[in-house]
Amino acid sequence: MCPKPILSLLSIEKNISQELFETIEGYLNGSLSESDRLQFEAKLNSDPSLQEKIEEVRTILSNIETAVLKEKLDSFHTDIPVQLDDTSELSKNSKKSWYYVAGIAASIALLTALYFGVSGNTTPEKLFEEYFKPDPGLPTTMGTTTDFSFYEAMVDYKKGAYASAIEKWEALLPSKIKGDTLPYFLGVAHLANDNEEKAISYLHPLSQQGTTSFIKETDYYLGLAYLKANDIDNAKKLLASSGTQEALDLLAKLNE
Numbered sequence: 001m002c003p004k005p006i007l008s009l010l011s012i013e014k015n016i017s018q019e020l021f022e023t024i025e026g027y028l029n030g031s032l033s034e035s036d037r038l039q040f041e042a043k044l045n046s047d048p049s050l051q052e053k054i055e056e057v058r059t060i061l062s063n064i065e066t067a068v069l070k071e072k073l074d075s076f077h078t079d080i081p082v083q084l085d086d087t088s089e090l091s092k093n094s095k096k097s098w099y100y101v102a103g104i105a106a107s108i109a110l111l112t113a114l115y116f117g118v119s120g121n122t123t124p125e126k127l128f129e130e131y132f133k134p135d136p137g138l139p140t141t142m143g144t145t146t147d148f149s150f151y152e153a154m155v156d157y158k159k160g161a162y163a164s165a166i167e168k169w170e171a172l173l174p175s176k177i178k179g180d181t182l183p184y185f186l187g188v189a190h191l192a193n194d195n196e197e198k199a200i201s202y203l204h205p206l207s208q209q210g211t212t213s214f215i216k217e218t219d220y221y222l223g224l225a226y227l228k229a230n231d232i233d234n235a236k237k238l239l240a241s242s243g244t245q246e247a248l249d250l251l252a253k254l255n256e
Contacts, residue, residue: 016053017124017230024057122253124235128228131250134192135185135217150182157185162193180212188221196228207238220247227254 016024026032027040044050137158140151153168166189169182187202203222206212223238227250236254239247 016056019125020053020230021057021060024054025061028054028058028061122256124227124230124232127250127253128224131246132191132224132228135188135221137185138181154185157189160192162189165189166193180206180209180214180218184212184214184218187218187225191221191225191228196225199225200229207241216242216244216247220244223247223250 023032023036023040027037032040044054134157137154138151140154140158149168149172153165153172156162156168157165166186169186169189172182183202183206187199187206190196190202191199200222203218203225206218207215207222212218219238219242223235223242226232226235226238232254236251239251239254
């Protein structure tokens with residue numbers, strides 16, 4: 001039977017991805033590499049909400065440890081059936097240990113399955129990977145000097161060299177190029193480059209304006225950015241606002 005402390009965890013709101021859960025667990029038990037620890041601490045300093053997630057994971061791990069201890073103590077008071085020729089104290093203790101380990105392993109496996117979903121296919125990361133495909137970009141026809149810089153970056157973007165494209169496009173921002181094309185592609189490029197926070201910083205203002213010629217695409221990618229950031233509520237709102245077929249399909253999966 002799954003221990004009561006573990007059962008109580010199942011009521012915790014599912015707002016931590018499995019990847020983040022494992023990172024926080026590594027941070028708490030000191031198993032992260034030095035570079036990963038420094039990177040996580042830097043993110044912790046810039047995102048106060050991470051502290052709440054750390055405490056939530058700490059609670060989960062503490063309850064698991066409590067369940068392990070309780071089951072271990074209970075095992076000393078439980079008679080374990082043995083074979084007729086299995087009478088030595090060593091054999092009895094080994095059999096008790098086996099049942100104890102198997103019970104705890106089953107309990108933790110059940111917790112993991114119920115907390116993250118049995119199939120593992122409905123996590124935000126899995127859905128993001130399934131639905132995110134970068135905008136195909138614009139035809140790279142180069143014209144004026146300013147356009148040349150923009151389209152040179154577009155070539156990098158189409159080749160998947162997102163960091164290079166971002167660097168060149170962001171260099172154009174001080175020139176105050178009018179229109180929504182530049183911030184739109186910067187947002188998508190940052191999202192493709194695994195930086196959902198920067199993507200949101202470019203796409204959110206465009207979505208708020210509501211005047212962009214590709215508002216549906218903007219809301220779709222902004223919804224994906226929120227999904228990657230594990231902000232499911234905002235992701236659902238933006239996907240519903242987009243109304244594209246991909247957005248509606250993804251929204252249906254999020255609502256399952």
